Amino acid sequence: MVSTRTTYILWFTLGWLxxxxxxxxxxxxxxxxxxTLGGGCGLGWIRDAWRIPAYVEWSNPDKQQRKKYAQRAAGKTKPEHSTFRSLGMxxxxxLMSxxxxxxxxxxxxxxxxxPVTYYALYCSSLLLCVLGNALGIYLVANIGELKCSFKYILIVSACIVPIFADITTSLSSSIGSWIIAATGLKWRSPPPDEGKQVTGFRRKFWIHAILYTATCVLWVLMVSVAFYFNGKLEIQGEMMTGQEIIHSAYHSDAWQKLSASLHQLYRTGVWPIVRELTASITMxxxxKAYWLLGISPWTSSDEISKRCRRLLAESHPxxxxxxxxxxxxxxxxxxxxxACSYLTESRSRKLQEDPEL
Known part of the structure; x- marks a missing residue:
């Protein structure tokens, strides 16, 4: 079960992500x-301000709402056209193409x-362009209560993108999105009712969180590689490629000083904090183990063993x-x-490190 208040808090703080x-x-x-940095540089993020209640309702459908969704799907077999979704596709x-x-x-x-290598790379680039266009349209087309088959989107992209590849990519994406919005979108069934059980919701959330993190990292890497191979920027009146920008930035004095400062900060600041935190958790x-067994830190190993045997015998089911x-x-x-296992292993580790103890 999701909460409207929590959703708005996340929207306000981390909505752009x-x-x-x-x-x-x-x-x-x-x-x-x-x-897209918040759905088109923040436009989608702003739109979510009044769309969140509908999103929450879709995520928490009751019997009456499920009936309403079923009646809508039966009455309108084809979803209504959404300009915002078409622009998003x-x-x-x-972007992805x-x-x-x-x-x-x-x-x-x-x-x-x-020329042989040229045409081989050209065909590879064209195939990747088709795949990227199809994947980008698919992601937006399958948001929320609508869905569309990836196979259908891929066929449409494969038919349109090569025609306009040498003209403009935006035109092929626009035409493909219009065709998908007009012919390919279908209603999606509401999510299953999990009742008051939060275990399934938490498991699903963490799975999505892991996938989201991995996908975002992969996307950042792909954008970085794309900029490295084909990016261009005008710096101080001079056009520089992505490779030149990255190489000059990496070998610049500013980067060398920054990397040295970060390394020094890690050695003198971060690592000691991590060690202290680990030591505090261990302590x-x-x-907790001493308190549970009712002993003190100065208790000998033999007394700990006797205490453990007695407590284990007393508490045996x-x-x-x-x-x-x-x-x-x-x-x-x-x-x-x-507690007994932890203290025994801790004492054994100490004896191995310092046999004189």
Missing amino acids: GIHHLYLGRFYHAFVWFA TLMGY KVFSCLIPDYSHMYDTD AEKI DRFKRQEERDEAQTRYVQVNH
């Missing part, structure tokens, strides 16, 4: 927001010197007949066993 959509179970929506299709095609290094200079676990007592004894037995 699409985290509020991830919380609502809208994985595609979240990634599109990340890739065009933007995402164009450009990034995918730019993964191939610049081959324009090979036309006269090596807290030791204190087989000594009790009533089920409630057996359950409590089982919990106590597991806790005592864990």
Whole structure:
């Protein structure tokens, strides 16, 4: 079950990254927001301000709402056209087709010197452009209550993109999005009702979070590679390629000083903090084990072993007949066993490090 208040908090704080959509179970929506900086440089993020209640309702459908969705799908077999979704499909299709095609290094200079390699790279770039356009349109087309087959989108992209490849990629993305919006979109069934059980929701959320993180990292890497191979920027009146920009930035004095400062900060600041945090966690676990066994840190190893044997025997579940007592004894037995194992391993590790103890 999702909360409207939590969704708005996530929207206000991390909305540009699409985290509020991830919380609502809208994985595609979240990634599109990340890739387009909040749905087109913040336009989609602003639109979410009044769309969130509908998103929450879709994620938490009750019987009456499910009936309403079913009646709508039966009354209108074809979804209504949405200008915002069509623009989103065009933007995402164009963006992903450009990034995918730019993964191939610049081959324009090979036309006269090596035509075979030129046409091989041209075909590879065209295939990646088709795939990127189809994937971008697919992500937006399958957001929320609508869906569309990737196979159908791929066929449409394969028919349109090669025609306009030498003219403009945005035109092929626009035409493909219009065709998909007019002929390919269908209604999606509401998400399953999980009732009041939060285990399934949490598991689904963490799976989506892992996929979202991996996808975003992959997307950033792809954009970086595309910029390295085909990116160009004008710096101080001089046009520089992505490779020249990255190489000059990496070997610049500013980067050398920054990297040295970060390395020094890590050695003198971050790593000691990590060690202190680890030591504090270890100490807290030791204190908990001593308290559970009723002993002090100065207790000898033999006394700890005797204490553990006695407590394990007293809390063994087989000594009790009533089920409630057996359950409590089982919990106590597991806790005592864990504390004894932890202290024994800790003492053994100390003796190995310093045999004189």
